[in-house]
Amino acid sequence: MKSKLGVTFAVAGAFAAGIVAGPMVGAVAQEGSRAETYRLLSLFGDVFGRVRAEYVETVRDRELVENALNGMLSGLDPHSSYLSPRNFEDMRVQTRGEFGGLGIEVTQEGGYIRVISPIDETPAARAGIRPGDMITHLNGNTTQGLTLQEAVEQMRGERGTSIRITVRREGEARPLELAITRDVIRPQIVRFRMEGNDVGYIRVTSFNEQTETNLRRAVQTLRNQAGTNLRSIVLDLRNNPGGLLDQAVQVTDDLLDQGEIVSTRARRNEDAQRWNARSGDITGGIPLVVLINGGSASASEIVAGALQDHRRAIVMGTRSFGKGSVQTVIPLGSGNGAIRLTTARYYTPSGRSIQATGIEPDIEVQSSRQDNSQQASAQRERDREQDLRRALRNEGSNATQAAPPPPPPPMNLPQATLDRIQRQPPEGFPSLDPTKPETDFQLQQALVLARSLGPAPQRRAQR
CATH class of the missing domain: 2.30.42.10 (PDZ domain)
Known part of the structure; x- marks a missing residue:
């Protein structure tokens, strides 16, 4: 019994000492007395000691502690987690591309x-x-x-x-x-091609350390290929799960001449941040059409939301995933891995939090045929951030002033153009295949819109 108690109090004391010495004790103490904090840590140590001593099989101490860390973090929201040393290294490799x-x-x-x-x-x-x-x-x-x-x-x-x-x-x-x-x-995160001789197509599949560099290369190549014939660009962010915040900021900066890109608001007001665009649009102001869908999340929503708010692009497709939170990866020291912790919500330039709501397209176009039944409607609303267990709520409704609605499409589109855009594919249309434009209904409609924007190639060539 003495041995078991020794383990219990040693573990509890170690955890208590770590928290007292670290920056978290103040935050913990705000929720209750310091005595209560010590009592809860002692409870943890007691459970740890009992499992270590009495579980039916021998369990490694590291395994027990990592399981406890996993439970503590995953119980907060769907995106906070503990990264073991191996997973931490895998994550760093992944962000390198x-x-x-x-x-x-x-x-x-x-x-x-x-x-x-x-x-x-x-x-x-x-x-x-x-x-x-x-x-x-x-x-x-x-x-x-x-x-x-x-x-x-x-x-x-x-x-x-x-x-x-x-x-x-x-x-x-x-x-x-x-x-x-x-x-x-080795994902090719930025793909591009000309659609005809007047519209450029760029698909961005994720945001890692190579995204912005590859986007610049894509835009420059398209402009060199098409010359003065380049009428507009379709930026495809469908099924882009996101990635690095700084890459989303840099990509948006490349496509804007000025103005706010995104802001983040954390638990403490002094931790709020704001990013603004610098002068210089790498496209030269060519009209943009941005494609999104329910798989467009996080960093891709930052890009789409900023371009929409500034009326720099027309956003087309279906409502995005709705992940409006920022995760910070905090290393825990050599050999201890890291924690991925949700530390802030982000807001589009107009003040919209898209957490659990997503980006609504300016022009909705479905990828597959849907009827108006309740079942089909419910299916369209599934599989997004709002459906995840413990997802953060959208706090826009708690603000002193409601966030402004998304702006209208950035250009006065003629009714004839809007009439040409179909919202649902016809009966029997093939399934979505982004590698084949002839079977990608959303891309087809984006090209219809893109060709209605900007001056005709002949007129531009004469200037």
């Missing part, structure tokens, strides 16, 4: 793993993984009860090894079994 695994962006919902978006031209995308798929089993073992990090770690592995994934998909009566072979993921 290369990592190993399946090529899939996931979150946690209802105890299972839900797909936000597969990355283009990766094993997950080639296997047919879709946004909204619920991953219920990995190699026949349920994902129920796994933390998000544990599930991600199982999906990663050496190139050439395979994994069996069971997914539950809306509209499918039976679960789908998919065998996927892992690969080194």
Whole structure:
């Protein structure tokens, strides 16, 4: 008994000392007395000691502590988490633009793993993984009860090894079994091409350290190819799960001449931040059409929201995911990993918080045919931030003054142009395939709009 008590109080004392010495004690003390804080830490130490001494199998101390950290952070919101040393290194590699695994962006919902978006031209995308798929089993073992990090770690592995994934998909009566072979993921995060001789198309699939550099290269190449014929650009952010905040700011800065890009508001007023555009639009003011959908999240919503608020672009597609929170990665020292902690909400230039609401397009265009039934309407509203367990609420309604509504489309579009844009694909239209414009209905309609903007190529060439 003496040994068990020694472990209990040693652990409790260690945790208490860490918090007293660290910056968190003030925040904890605000919710109650310091004595209450010590009592709760003693409770943690008692449970730790009992599990360590009496669990049916021997458990490593590190495993117990990491599980406790996972529980503490994942219980806050869907995006806060503990990163083990291995996961922390994987995250750093991923943000540099290369990592190993399946090529899939996931979150946690209802105890299972839900797909936000597969990355283009990766094993997950080639296997047919879709946004909204619920991953219920990995190699026949349920994902129920796994933390998000544990599930991600199982999906990663050496190139050439395979994994069996069971997914539950809306509209499918039976679960789908998919065998996927892992690969080194080097996603081409910015793709571009000319559509005809007058419209440039740029697709951005994520925001890592290479995004802004590649966007500049894409715009310059398109302008060199088309010359004075370049009438407008379609910026495709569909199924872009986001990434680095600074890259979203730099990309938006590239497309604006002036004005606010985004602001963040944290728990303390003094931690609020604001980013403004510098002079210089790399497109030379060419009209923009931005495509978004329910898989457009976080950094991609920052870009779309800023361009919409400044009337720099017409936003087309369907409502975005609605992730309006900022996560800060805080290293915990050598060999201890890091925590990813939600530290702020972000706001578009007009003061809108899109947390759990998303960006509403200026012109709604569906990717697949929908009827007006209640079931179809409910399906359109699923699989977004607001549906995630413990998602942060939108605090716009608590402000002293309501945030202004999204602005109207940035140009006085003729009614004839609006009449040409179809909101739903016709009966029998092929499924979405972003690699083939002829089967991508939303892109087709974006091109109709893009060709109605700006001067005709012939007139521009004469100037």
